[in-house]
Amino acid sequence: MAKYVLEFERPIFELEEKIAEMRSMSDQLDIGDEIEVLEQKVERLRVSVYEQLTRWQRVQLARHPDRPYTLDYIALICDDFIELHGDRAYGDDKAIVGGLARIDGIELVLIGQQKGHDTKENLERNFGMPNPEGYRKALRLMKLAEKFSLPVLTLIDTQGAYPGIEAEERGQAEAIARNLLEMARLRTPIVNVVIGEGASGGALGIGMGDRLLMMENSWYSVIAPESCSNILWRSWDYKEQAAEALRLTARDLLEMGIADGIIPEPVGGAHRFPAQAAEALKGSVLPAIRELMGLPLEMLIERRHERYASIGVWTTAG
Protein backbone atom coordinates (compact mmCIF):
# COMPACT_ATOMS: atom_id res chain seq x y z
CA MET A 1 0.00 0.00 0.00
CA ALA A 2 1.33 3.38 -0.99
CA LYS A 3 1.67 5.45 2.12
CA TYR A 4 1.63 9.21 2.43
CA VAL A 5 4.82 9.85 4.36
CA LEU A 6 5.90 13.28 5.55
CA GLU A 7 9.57 14.16 5.23
CA PHE A 8 10.21 14.14 8.96
CA GLU A 9 8.41 10.81 9.32
CA ARG A 10 10.68 9.09 6.82
CA PRO A 11 13.46 7.91 9.16
CA ILE A 12 10.82 6.43 11.44
CA PHE A 13 9.19 4.62 8.54
CA GLU A 14 12.46 3.26 7.28
CA LEU A 15 13.20 1.74 10.68
CA GLU A 16 9.70 0.34 10.92
CA GLU A 17 10.04 -1.26 7.53
CA LYS A 18 13.30 -2.82 8.58
CA ILE A 19 11.69 -4.23 11.70
CA ALA A 20 8.81 -5.65 9.65
CA GLU A 21 11.27 -7.24 7.28
CA MET A 22 13.23 -8.83 10.12
CA ARG A 23 10.00 -10.07 11.67
CA SER A 24 9.16 -11.89 8.47
CA MET A 25 12.50 -13.68 8.71
CA SER A 26 12.38 -14.37 12.44
CA ASP A 27 10.87 -17.81 11.85
CA GLN A 28 14.11 -18.99 10.33
CA LEU A 29 16.56 -16.84 12.26
CA ASP A 30 17.01 -16.19 15.95
CA ILE A 31 16.94 -12.36 15.82
CA GLY A 32 14.38 -11.59 18.51
CA ASP A 33 16.88 -9.58 20.53
CA GLU A 34 17.87 -7.48 17.54
CA ILE A 35 14.25 -6.75 16.74
CA GLU A 36 13.70 -5.63 20.29
CA VAL A 37 16.69 -3.30 20.12
CA LEU A 38 15.37 -1.79 16.90
CA GLU A 39 11.92 -1.38 18.37
CA GLN A 40 13.33 0.58 21.27
CA LYS A 41 15.28 2.62 18.83
CA VAL A 42 12.24 3.48 16.72
CA GLU A 43 10.32 4.45 19.82
CA ARG A 44 13.12 6.80 20.91
CA LEU A 45 13.31 8.23 17.41
CA ARG A 46 9.59 8.84 17.33
CA VAL A 47 9.70 10.66 20.65
CA SER A 48 12.64 12.81 19.64
CA VAL A 49 11.14 13.72 16.25
CA TYR A 50 7.76 14.55 17.73
CA GLU A 51 9.25 16.58 20.54
CA GLN A 52 10.87 18.94 18.08
CA LEU A 53 8.13 19.51 15.55
CA THR A 54 8.06 22.95 14.02
CA ARG A 55 4.76 24.75 13.65
CA TRP A 56 4.71 24.03 9.94
CA GLN A 57 5.28 20.32 10.60
CA ARG A 58 2.26 20.36 12.92
CA VAL A 59 0.25 21.92 10.09
CA GLN A 60 1.38 19.07 7.85
CA LEU A 61 0.31 16.53 10.44
CA ALA A 62 -3.04 18.27 10.88
CA ARG A 63 -3.60 17.80 7.15
CA HIS A 64 -2.37 14.25 6.89
CA PRO A 65 -4.80 12.33 4.64
CA ASP A 66 -4.74 9.32 6.99
CA ARG A 67 -5.68 11.44 9.96
CA PRO A 68 -9.01 10.53 11.54
CA TYR A 69 -11.81 12.82 10.41
CA THR A 70 -15.19 13.47 11.95
CA LEU A 71 -16.82 10.28 10.66
CA ASP A 72 -13.81 8.23 11.82
CA TYR A 73 -14.11 9.67 15.32
CA ILE A 74 -17.84 9.05 15.26
CA ALA A 75 -17.22 5.40 14.39
CA LEU A 76 -14.58 5.13 17.11
CA ILE A 77 -16.25 6.93 20.03
CA CYS A 78 -20.02 6.81 19.53
CA ASP A 79 -22.11 3.93 20.85
CA ASP A 80 -24.81 5.05 18.47
CA PHE A 81 -25.08 7.74 15.81
CA ILE A 82 -27.79 8.68 13.36
CA GLU A 83 -26.81 11.27 10.81
CA LEU A 84 -29.31 14.03 10.10
CA HIS A 85 -29.17 15.69 6.71
CA GLY A 86 -30.05 19.02 5.20
CA ASP A 87 -30.63 22.62 6.17
CA ARG A 88 -34.37 22.57 5.30
CA ALA A 89 -33.86 25.49 2.96
CA TYR A 90 -31.47 24.64 0.19
CA GLY A 91 -29.76 21.27 0.46
CA ASP A 92 -27.39 18.98 2.30
CA ASP A 93 -23.77 20.00 2.59
CA LYS A 94 -21.53 16.98 2.78
CA ALA A 95 -18.61 19.04 4.09
CA ILE A 96 -20.42 19.19 7.43
CA VAL A 97 -21.91 16.11 9.01
CA GLY A 98 -24.11 16.10 12.06
CA GLY A 99 -26.53 14.00 13.93
CA LEU A 100 -27.75 12.42 17.11
CA ALA A 101 -25.13 10.53 19.03
CA ARG A 102 -24.58 8.60 22.21
CA ILE A 103 -21.19 8.43 23.88
CA ASP A 104 -20.83 6.56 27.16
CA GLY A 105 -24.50 6.88 27.92
CA ILE A 106 -24.69 10.61 27.12
CA GLU A 107 -27.00 11.60 24.30
CA LEU A 108 -25.75 14.60 22.40
CA VAL A 109 -25.74 16.39 19.07
CA LEU A 110 -22.47 15.93 17.23
CA ILE A 111 -21.48 18.19 14.34
CA GLY A 112 -18.21 18.17 12.46
CA GLN A 113 -16.51 19.21 9.28
CA GLN A 114 -15.69 16.31 7.04
CA LYS A 115 -12.77 15.97 4.65
CA GLY A 116 -12.11 13.03 2.38
CA HIS A 117 -9.28 10.53 2.70
CA ASP A 118 -8.81 10.30 -1.06
CA THR A 119 -9.65 12.29 -4.18
CA LYS A 120 -13.02 10.68 -4.70
CA GLU A 121 -14.08 11.31 -1.12
CA ASN A 122 -12.66 14.81 -1.23
CA LEU A 123 -14.72 15.71 -4.26
CA GLU A 124 -17.79 14.43 -2.49
CA ARG A 125 -16.92 16.38 0.67
CA ASN A 126 -15.68 19.48 -1.14
CA PHE A 127 -12.34 19.02 0.65
CA GLY A 128 -14.06 19.81 3.92
CA MET A 129 -14.89 23.35 2.84
CA PRO A 130 -18.50 24.05 3.81
CA ASN A 131 -21.07 26.02 1.88
CA PRO A 132 -23.70 28.19 3.60
CA GLU A 133 -26.17 25.30 3.78
CA GLY A 134 -23.59 23.42 5.85
CA TYR A 135 -23.52 26.16 8.46
CA ARG A 136 -27.32 26.38 8.36
CA LYS A 137 -27.63 22.63 8.85
CA ALA A 138 -25.26 22.92 11.80
CA LEU A 139 -27.43 25.67 13.25
CA ARG A 140 -30.58 23.62 12.76
CA LEU A 141 -28.99 20.77 14.69
CA MET A 142 -27.78 23.10 17.45
CA LYS A 143 -31.31 24.43 17.84
CA LEU A 144 -32.53 20.84 18.03
CA ALA A 145 -30.02 20.22 20.79
CA GLU A 146 -31.19 23.32 22.63
CA LYS A 147 -34.83 22.32 22.34
CA PHE A 148 -34.21 18.93 23.88
CA SER A 149 -31.48 19.97 26.32
CA LEU A 150 -28.77 17.93 24.66
CA PRO A 151 -25.17 19.07 24.78
CA VAL A 152 -23.42 19.88 21.51
CA LEU A 153 -20.02 18.56 20.47
CA THR A 154 -18.43 20.10 17.37
CA LEU A 155 -15.36 18.75 15.63
CA ILE A 156 -13.50 21.40 13.65
CA ASP A 157 -11.49 20.39 10.61
CA THR A 158 -11.49 22.75 7.67
CA GLN A 159 -9.13 24.78 5.55
CA GLY A 160 -11.91 27.35 5.41
CA ALA A 161 -15.44 28.03 4.26
CA TYR A 162 -15.69 27.48 0.53
CA PRO A 163 -14.84 30.63 -1.43
CA GLY A 164 -17.18 29.96 -4.34
CA ILE A 165 -19.57 31.99 -6.47
CA GLU A 166 -22.66 30.10 -5.32
CA ALA A 167 -21.47 30.20 -1.71
CA GLU A 168 -21.46 33.98 -1.92
CA GLU A 169 -24.87 34.02 -3.62
CA ARG A 170 -26.30 31.99 -0.78
CA GLY A 171 -24.71 34.15 1.87
CA GLN A 172 -21.60 32.48 3.23
CA ALA A 173 -20.89 35.48 5.47
CA GLU A 174 -24.45 35.69 6.76
CA ALA A 175 -24.54 31.96 7.50
CA ILE A 176 -21.37 32.13 9.57
CA ALA A 177 -22.37 35.36 11.30
CA ARG A 178 -25.78 33.93 12.20
CA ASN A 179 -24.14 30.86 13.72
CA LEU A 180 -21.84 33.02 15.84
CA LEU A 181 -24.80 34.96 17.21
CA GLU A 182 -26.78 31.82 17.92
CA MET A 183 -23.87 29.91 19.44
CA ALA A 184 -23.30 32.92 21.69
CA ARG A 185 -26.70 32.39 23.24
CA LEU A 186 -27.53 28.72 22.69
CA ARG A 187 -29.02 27.48 25.92
CA THR A 188 -27.17 24.20 26.13
CA PRO A 189 -23.51 23.30 26.65
CA ILE A 190 -21.21 23.40 23.60
CA VAL A 191 -17.79 21.77 23.46
CA ASN A 192 -15.56 22.52 20.46
CA VAL A 193 -12.62 20.37 19.45
CA VAL A 194 -10.17 21.21 16.69
CA ILE A 195 -9.29 17.77 15.34
CA GLY A 196 -7.22 18.91 12.34
CA GLU A 197 -7.30 22.28 10.66
CA GLY A 198 -9.08 25.29 12.06
CA ALA A 199 -8.89 27.96 9.41
CA SER A 200 -10.60 31.26 9.96
CA GLY A 201 -14.31 32.03 10.03
CA GLY A 202 -15.07 28.77 8.30
CA ALA A 203 -13.85 26.95 11.41
CA LEU A 204 -15.35 29.39 13.87
CA GLY A 205 -18.73 28.99 12.15
CA ILE A 206 -19.20 25.78 14.15
CA GLY A 207 -16.56 26.65 16.72
CA MET A 208 -18.01 28.82 19.49
CA GLY A 209 -18.90 27.39 22.84
CA ASP A 210 -18.03 26.77 26.45
CA ARG A 211 -14.79 24.83 26.00
CA LEU A 212 -12.26 24.78 23.23
CA LEU A 213 -10.02 21.73 23.11
CA MET A 214 -7.37 21.11 20.50
CA MET A 215 -5.79 17.87 19.38
CA GLU A 216 -2.05 18.08 19.94
CA ASN A 217 -1.26 18.23 16.23
CA SER A 218 -4.05 20.51 15.12
CA TRP A 219 -3.90 24.19 14.27
CA TYR A 220 -6.29 27.10 14.55
CA SER A 221 -5.87 30.59 13.21
CA VAL A 222 -7.32 33.43 11.22
CA ILE A 223 -5.76 32.25 7.97
CA ALA A 224 -3.84 29.29 6.55
CA PRO A 225 -0.06 29.81 6.53
CA GLU A 226 0.17 29.64 2.71
CA SER A 227 -2.47 32.32 2.23
CA CYS A 228 -0.84 34.44 4.91
CA SER A 229 2.46 34.04 3.08
CA ASN A 230 0.81 34.99 -0.18
CA ILE A 231 -0.64 38.19 1.23
CA LEU A 232 2.07 39.41 3.58
CA TRP A 233 5.17 38.10 1.78
CA ARG A 234 3.56 38.32 -1.68
CA SER A 235 4.70 34.77 -2.38
CA TRP A 236 3.50 31.27 -1.53
CA ASP A 237 7.01 30.32 -0.38
CA TYR A 238 6.99 31.67 3.15
CA LYS A 239 4.54 29.22 4.66
CA GLU A 240 6.99 28.03 7.32
CA GLN A 241 7.65 31.61 8.46
CA ALA A 242 3.95 32.39 8.31
CA ALA A 243 3.16 29.34 10.45
CA GLU A 244 5.70 30.53 13.01
CA ALA A 245 4.42 34.11 12.95
CA LEU A 246 0.78 33.07 13.28
CA ARG A 247 1.48 30.91 16.34
CA LEU A 248 -1.22 28.52 15.38
CA THR A 249 -0.53 25.34 17.35
CA ALA A 250 -2.53 23.94 20.23
CA ARG A 251 0.16 25.04 22.68
CA ASP A 252 0.14 28.56 21.23
CA LEU A 253 -3.61 28.87 21.60
CA LEU A 254 -3.45 27.54 25.12
CA GLU A 255 -0.86 30.21 25.91
CA MET A 256 -3.04 32.89 24.32
CA GLY A 257 -5.85 31.80 26.60
CA ILE A 258 -8.07 30.86 23.67
CA ALA A 259 -7.88 27.08 23.95
CA ASP A 260 -8.78 25.47 27.26
CA GLY A 261 -6.92 22.25 26.81
CA ILE A 262 -4.77 20.08 24.59
CA ILE A 263 -5.77 16.52 23.82
CA PRO A 264 -2.56 14.51 23.67
CA GLU A 265 -2.07 12.42 20.57
CA PRO A 266 -0.18 9.15 20.55
CA VAL A 267 3.49 9.71 19.70
CA GLY A 268 3.63 9.45 15.92
CA GLY A 269 0.36 11.29 15.48
CA ALA A 270 -3.34 10.54 15.29
CA HIS A 271 -2.95 9.25 11.73
CA ARG A 272 -0.71 6.43 12.93
CA PHE A 273 -2.85 5.41 15.88
CA PRO A 274 -6.43 6.59 15.27
CA ALA A 275 -8.00 4.40 17.93
CA GLN A 276 -5.74 5.83 20.62
CA ALA A 277 -6.39 9.35 19.39
CA ALA A 278 -10.12 8.75 19.54
CA GLU A 279 -9.81 7.34 23.04
CA ALA A 280 -7.91 10.47 24.11
CA LEU A 281 -10.53 12.71 22.52
CA LYS A 282 -13.32 10.89 24.28
CA GLY A 283 -11.41 11.03 27.55
CA SER A 284 -11.11 14.81 27.33
CA VAL A 285 -14.51 15.65 25.93
CA LEU A 286 -16.71 13.61 28.26
CA PRO A 287 -15.58 15.21 31.54
CA ALA A 288 -15.99 18.65 29.97
CA ILE A 289 -19.54 17.85 28.83
CA ARG A 290 -20.44 16.35 32.21
CA GLU A 291 -19.10 19.38 34.05
CA LEU A 292 -20.93 21.84 31.80
CA MET A 293 -24.18 19.88 32.07
CA GLY A 294 -23.97 20.38 35.81
CA LEU A 295 -24.02 24.16 35.54
CA PRO A 296 -27.21 26.20 35.80
CA LEU A 297 -28.05 27.54 32.31
CA GLU A 298 -27.75 31.20 33.29
CA MET A 299 -24.28 30.62 34.65
CA LEU A 300 -23.30 28.62 31.58
CA ILE A 301 -24.30 31.44 29.24
CA GLU A 302 -22.77 34.12 31.44
CA ARG A 303 -19.46 32.28 31.55
CA ARG A 304 -19.55 31.76 27.80
CA HIS A 305 -20.01 35.48 27.32
CA GLU A 306 -17.17 36.28 29.70
CA ARG A 307 -14.91 33.80 27.93
CA TYR A 308 -15.09 35.75 24.69
CA ALA A 309 -15.26 39.18 26.28
CA SER A 310 -11.82 38.57 27.74
CA ILE A 311 -10.09 37.81 24.43
CA GLY A 312 -8.13 40.73 23.06
CA VAL A 313 -4.92 42.60 23.77
CA TRP A 314 -4.53 46.36 23.53
CA THR A 315 -2.94 49.23 25.31
CA THR A 316 -4.09 52.72 26.14
CA ALA A 317 -2.48 55.93 25.01
CA GLY A 318 -3.05 59.36 26.50
Added chain:
Amino acid sequence: MAWFNRTKQNIEDQQSRDMPDGLWTKCSNCGEITYKKQLEENFYTCPKCNKHFRIGSNQYIDLLMDEGSFHEEATDLVSTDPLHFVDEKPYTARIAKGMRDTGLRDAIRIGTGTIEGLECTLAVMDFSFIGGSMGSVVGEKFSRAADISRQRRIPLVAITASGGARMMEAAISLMQMAKTSVRLAQLAEARVPYFVVLTDPTTGGVTASFAMLGDVTLAEPNALIGFAGPRVIEQMTKKKLPEGFQRSEFQLKHGFVDHIVHRKDLRRTLSRLFTLLPVPAKSQEIASNGLHARAEA
Protein backbone atom coordinates in the same frame (compact mmCIF):
# COMPACT_ATOMS: atom_id res chain seq x y z
CA MET B 1 -11.03 35.76 5.36
CA ALA B 2 -8.33 38.25 5.96
CA TRP B 3 -8.01 41.23 3.71
CA PHE B 4 -7.05 40.20 0.27
CA ASN B 5 -5.07 42.97 -1.24
CA ARG B 6 -1.90 41.39 -2.30
CA THR B 7 0.51 44.16 -3.00
CA LYS B 8 2.33 45.96 -0.30
CA GLN B 9 1.14 49.16 -1.87
CA ASN B 10 -2.41 48.08 -1.22
CA ILE B 11 -1.79 46.87 2.28
CA GLU B 12 -0.30 50.07 3.48
CA ASP B 13 -1.48 52.86 1.31
CA GLN B 14 -5.16 52.18 0.90
CA GLN B 15 -6.67 55.61 1.03
CA SER B 16 -10.02 56.12 2.58
CA ARG B 17 -10.77 58.51 -0.27
CA ASP B 18 -10.07 57.15 -3.70
CA MET B 19 -10.14 60.69 -5.04
CA PRO B 20 -7.12 62.68 -6.05
CA ASP B 21 -6.24 65.86 -4.25
CA GLY B 22 -6.70 69.25 -5.84
CA LEU B 23 -9.53 71.61 -6.56
CA TRP B 24 -11.00 69.49 -9.29
CA THR B 25 -11.46 65.75 -9.28
CA LYS B 26 -12.05 63.33 -12.05
CA CYS B 27 -14.46 60.46 -11.34
CA SER B 28 -12.64 57.14 -11.53
CA ASN B 29 -15.79 55.55 -12.90
CA CYS B 30 -17.22 57.91 -15.54
CA GLY B 31 -14.49 60.49 -16.00
CA GLU B 32 -16.72 63.39 -15.01
CA ILE B 33 -14.73 66.31 -13.69
CA THR B 34 -16.22 67.84 -10.59
CA TYR B 35 -15.26 70.81 -8.50
CA LYS B 36 -14.15 69.43 -5.17
CA LYS B 37 -16.43 71.66 -3.19
CA GLN B 38 -19.34 70.38 -5.23
CA LEU B 39 -18.27 66.82 -4.58
CA GLU B 40 -18.31 67.47 -0.86
CA GLU B 41 -21.75 68.99 -1.09
CA ASN B 42 -22.79 65.92 -3.00
CA PHE B 43 -21.70 63.68 -0.10
CA TYR B 44 -18.60 62.54 -1.97
CA THR B 45 -20.60 60.92 -4.72
CA CYS B 46 -20.26 61.62 -8.43
CA PRO B 47 -23.08 63.91 -9.59
CA LYS B 48 -23.09 62.22 -12.98
CA CYS B 49 -22.76 58.46 -12.36
CA ASN B 50 -23.55 58.23 -8.67
CA LYS B 51 -20.26 56.58 -7.78
CA HIS B 52 -19.82 56.60 -4.02
CA PHE B 53 -16.23 57.43 -3.26
CA ARG B 54 -14.67 55.86 -0.21
CA ILE B 55 -14.72 58.20 2.74
CA GLY B 56 -13.51 57.92 6.30
CA SER B 57 -14.99 58.09 9.78
CA ASN B 58 -14.70 61.89 9.97
CA GLN B 59 -16.87 62.33 6.91
CA TYR B 60 -19.45 59.82 8.11
CA ILE B 61 -19.67 61.47 11.51
CA ASP B 62 -20.16 64.87 9.85
CA LEU B 63 -22.64 63.46 7.40
CA LEU B 64 -24.80 61.51 9.82
CA MET B 65 -24.67 63.08 13.24
CA ASP B 66 -26.27 66.33 14.32
CA GLU B 67 -23.61 68.98 14.42
CA GLY B 68 -21.59 68.91 17.60
CA SER B 69 -23.58 66.03 19.07
CA PHE B 70 -21.00 63.29 18.61
CA HIS B 71 -19.27 62.30 21.81
CA GLU B 72 -16.47 59.91 21.01
CA GLU B 73 -15.73 57.01 23.37
CA ALA B 74 -12.73 54.75 23.97
CA THR B 75 -10.39 57.04 22.07
CA ASP B 76 -7.37 55.83 24.00
CA LEU B 77 -7.37 52.21 22.82
CA VAL B 78 -4.33 51.35 20.73
CA SER B 79 -3.27 48.10 19.10
CA THR B 80 -0.27 46.37 20.52
CA ASP B 81 1.60 43.41 19.14
CA PRO B 82 0.70 40.46 21.36
CA LEU B 83 2.30 37.83 19.12
CA HIS B 84 5.40 39.83 18.15
CA PHE B 85 4.31 39.33 14.59
CA VAL B 86 6.93 39.98 11.95
CA ASP B 87 6.52 39.40 8.24
CA GLU B 88 8.42 41.69 5.95
CA LYS B 89 8.16 44.30 8.62
CA PRO B 90 7.03 44.20 12.24
CA TYR B 91 3.35 44.67 13.03
CA THR B 92 4.32 47.51 15.36
CA ALA B 93 5.74 49.39 12.37
CA ARG B 94 2.51 48.85 10.43
CA ILE B 95 0.48 50.20 13.33
CA ALA B 96 2.76 53.22 13.65
CA LYS B 97 2.53 53.92 9.94
CA GLY B 98 -1.24 53.49 9.97
CA MET B 99 -1.49 56.06 12.73
CA ARG B 100 0.87 58.47 11.02
CA ASP B 101 -0.84 58.23 7.64
CA THR B 102 -4.41 58.48 8.85
CA GLY B 103 -4.26 60.40 12.11
CA LEU B 104 -6.44 57.62 13.53
CA ARG B 105 -5.66 55.19 16.32
CA ASP B 106 -7.25 52.15 14.71
CA ALA B 107 -9.80 51.07 12.12
CA ILE B 108 -12.92 51.96 14.11
CA ARG B 109 -14.30 54.88 16.07
CA ILE B 110 -17.25 54.73 18.40
CA GLY B 111 -19.36 57.25 20.23
CA THR B 112 -22.82 58.55 20.97
CA GLY B 113 -24.76 61.41 19.51
CA THR B 114 -27.99 62.29 17.79
CA ILE B 115 -29.31 61.86 14.26
CA GLU B 116 -32.13 64.35 13.60
CA GLY B 117 -32.42 64.70 17.34
CA LEU B 118 -32.59 60.97 18.06
CA GLU B 119 -29.93 59.42 20.24
CA CYS B 120 -27.84 56.50 19.05
CA THR B 121 -24.45 54.87 19.34
CA LEU B 122 -22.31 54.98 16.22
CA ALA B 123 -19.49 52.57 15.38
CA VAL B 124 -17.82 53.67 12.19
CA MET B 125 -14.92 51.93 10.49
CA ASP B 126 -12.04 53.39 8.51
CA PHE B 127 -10.76 51.35 5.60
CA SER B 128 -7.67 53.54 5.44
CA PHE B 129 -6.30 52.10 8.68
CA ILE B 130 -4.60 48.78 7.77
CA GLY B 131 -7.40 47.91 5.36
CA GLY B 132 -10.10 48.35 7.99
CA SER B 133 -8.92 45.09 9.49
CA MET B 134 -10.38 43.80 12.74
CA GLY B 135 -7.94 43.14 15.54
CA SER B 136 -8.35 43.41 19.31
CA VAL B 137 -9.01 47.15 19.26
CA VAL B 138 -11.75 46.97 16.65
CA GLY B 139 -13.30 44.02 18.50
CA GLU B 140 -13.16 45.73 21.86
CA LYS B 141 -14.42 49.09 20.65
CA PHE B 142 -17.29 47.57 18.72
CA SER B 143 -18.15 45.55 21.83
CA ARG B 144 -18.15 48.70 23.95
CA ALA B 145 -20.40 50.45 21.45
CA ALA B 146 -22.88 47.57 21.73
CA ASP B 147 -22.64 47.75 25.53
CA ILE B 148 -23.36 51.49 25.53
CA SER B 149 -26.41 50.89 23.37
CA ARG B 150 -27.62 48.10 25.62
CA GLN B 151 -27.11 50.03 28.84
CA ARG B 152 -28.61 53.27 27.56
CA ARG B 153 -31.21 51.55 25.41
CA ILE B 154 -30.40 53.57 22.32
CA PRO B 155 -30.04 52.06 18.84
CA LEU B 156 -26.66 50.96 17.58
CA VAL B 157 -25.53 51.98 14.10
CA ALA B 158 -22.49 50.37 12.47
CA ILE B 159 -20.87 51.74 9.32
CA THR B 160 -18.70 48.91 8.05
CA ALA B 161 -15.63 49.07 5.80
CA SER B 162 -13.16 46.27 6.16
CA GLY B 163 -10.94 43.84 4.34
CA GLY B 164 -11.48 41.32 7.16
CA ALA B 165 -9.55 40.12 10.15
CA ARG B 166 -6.14 41.50 11.08
CA MET B 167 -3.73 38.70 10.28
CA MET B 168 -1.01 39.98 12.56
CA GLU B 169 -3.17 39.19 15.57
CA ALA B 170 -3.83 35.69 14.24
CA ALA B 171 -6.22 33.65 16.40
CA ILE B 172 -6.85 36.65 18.64
CA SER B 173 -8.24 38.59 15.69
CA LEU B 174 -10.35 35.60 14.63
CA MET B 175 -11.89 35.51 18.10
CA GLN B 176 -13.01 39.12 17.74
CA MET B 177 -15.71 37.74 15.43
CA ALA B 178 -16.95 35.65 18.34
CA LYS B 179 -16.55 38.48 20.83
CA THR B 180 -18.53 41.02 18.83
CA SER B 181 -21.23 38.42 18.13
CA VAL B 182 -21.58 37.76 21.86
CA ARG B 183 -22.20 41.46 22.45
CA LEU B 184 -24.77 41.55 19.67
CA ALA B 185 -26.48 38.52 21.20
CA GLN B 186 -26.70 40.46 24.47
CA LEU B 187 -28.01 43.50 22.61
CA ALA B 188 -30.59 41.33 20.89
CA GLU B 189 -31.67 39.79 24.21
CA ALA B 190 -32.16 43.31 25.55
CA ARG B 191 -34.17 44.10 22.40
CA VAL B 192 -32.26 47.17 21.36
CA PRO B 193 -32.21 47.66 17.57
CA TYR B 194 -29.02 47.36 15.60
CA PHE B 195 -28.65 48.97 12.17
CA VAL B 196 -25.88 48.21 9.74
CA VAL B 197 -24.70 50.34 6.84
CA LEU B 198 -22.43 48.34 4.53
CA THR B 199 -19.95 50.46 2.61
CA ASP B 200 -17.26 49.69 0.08
CA PRO B 201 -15.61 47.32 0.78
CA THR B 202 -16.92 45.04 3.52
CA THR B 203 -15.42 41.56 3.30
CA GLY B 204 -13.98 38.74 5.39
CA GLY B 205 -14.38 38.37 9.12
CA VAL B 206 -16.24 41.62 9.61
CA THR B 207 -18.88 40.58 7.09
CA ALA B 208 -19.04 37.13 8.66
CA SER B 209 -19.77 38.65 12.07
CA PHE B 210 -21.21 42.02 13.02
CA ALA B 211 -21.78 43.35 9.49
CA MET B 212 -24.33 40.63 8.73
CA LEU B 213 -26.17 40.71 12.04
CA GLY B 214 -28.21 43.88 11.70
CA ASP B 215 -31.90 43.99 12.49
CA VAL B 216 -32.00 46.17 9.40
CA THR B 217 -29.17 46.12 6.87
CA LEU B 218 -28.54 49.03 4.53
CA ALA B 219 -25.86 49.30 1.89
CA GLU B 220 -24.42 52.13 -0.11
CA PRO B 221 -24.76 51.64 -3.88
CA ASN B 222 -22.24 49.38 -5.60
CA ALA B 223 -20.29 48.52 -2.45
CA LEU B 224 -18.28 45.29 -2.54
CA ILE B 225 -19.79 43.06 0.13
CA GLY B 226 -18.78 39.47 0.61
CA PHE B 227 -17.08 36.80 2.62
CA ALA B 228 -14.21 35.77 0.37
CA GLY B 229 -12.46 38.38 -1.72
CA PRO B 230 -13.02 38.27 -5.49
CA ARG B 231 -9.41 37.31 -6.20
CA VAL B 232 -9.56 34.34 -3.84
CA ILE B 233 -12.79 33.15 -5.44
CA GLU B 234 -11.27 33.43 -8.90
CA GLN B 235 -8.21 31.48 -7.81
CA MET B 236 -10.31 28.77 -6.21
CA THR B 237 -12.98 28.35 -8.85
CA LYS B 238 -10.94 29.27 -11.94
CA LYS B 239 -14.07 31.03 -13.13
CA LYS B 240 -14.59 34.55 -14.30
CA LEU B 241 -16.78 36.37 -11.84
CA PRO B 242 -20.08 37.67 -13.19
CA GLU B 243 -20.65 41.39 -13.66
CA GLY B 244 -21.74 43.04 -10.43
CA PHE B 245 -20.71 40.02 -8.33
CA GLN B 246 -20.76 40.74 -4.57
CA ARG B 247 -21.94 44.30 -5.09
CA SER B 248 -24.75 45.84 -3.03
CA GLU B 249 -27.28 45.20 -5.79
CA PHE B 250 -26.23 41.53 -5.90
CA GLN B 251 -26.67 41.29 -2.13
CA LEU B 252 -30.09 42.93 -2.36
CA LYS B 253 -31.11 40.52 -5.10
CA HIS B 254 -29.94 37.51 -3.08
CA GLY B 255 -31.69 38.65 0.04
CA PHE B 256 -28.88 39.81 2.31
CA VAL B 257 -29.54 43.54 2.28
CA ASP B 258 -32.80 45.32 3.09
CA HIS B 259 -32.17 48.52 1.22
CA ILE B 260 -29.63 50.27 -0.92
CA VAL B 261 -29.47 53.87 0.18
CA HIS B 262 -27.75 56.78 -1.49
CA ARG B 263 -25.33 58.40 0.89
CA LYS B 264 -27.27 61.65 0.82
CA ASP B 265 -30.32 59.80 2.20
CA LEU B 266 -28.55 57.84 4.92
CA ARG B 267 -29.17 60.28 7.72
CA ARG B 268 -32.85 60.63 6.95
CA THR B 269 -33.28 56.87 6.49
CA LEU B 270 -31.64 56.09 9.81
CA SER B 271 -33.75 58.59 11.71
CA ARG B 272 -36.90 57.18 10.09
CA LEU B 273 -35.81 53.68 11.07
CA PHE B 274 -35.25 54.83 14.66
CA THR B 275 -38.87 55.94 14.83
CA LEU B 276 -40.29 52.98 12.92
CA LEU B 277 -38.40 50.49 15.07
CA PRO B 278 -38.47 52.13 18.48
CA VAL B 279 -36.60 50.68 21.43
CA PRO B 280 -39.15 48.80 23.56
CA ALA B 281 -39.42 49.79 27.20
CA LYS B 282 -37.39 47.79 29.64
CA SER B 283 -40.48 46.43 31.36
CA GLN B 284 -41.38 44.73 28.11
CA GLU B 285 -37.94 43.18 28.12
CA ILE B 286 -38.54 41.73 31.58
CA ALA B 287 -41.91 40.38 30.51
CA SER B 288 -40.27 38.68 27.59
CA ASN B 289 -37.68 37.06 29.82
CA GLY B 290 -40.49 35.80 31.98
CA LEU B 291 -41.99 34.23 28.92
CA HIS B 292 -38.73 32.44 28.18
CA ALA B 293 -38.59 31.11 31.71
CA ARG B 294 -42.09 29.73 31.46
CA ALA B 295 -41.40 28.11 28.15
CA GLU B 296 -38.49 26.24 29.64
CA ALA B 297 -40.23 25.06 32.77
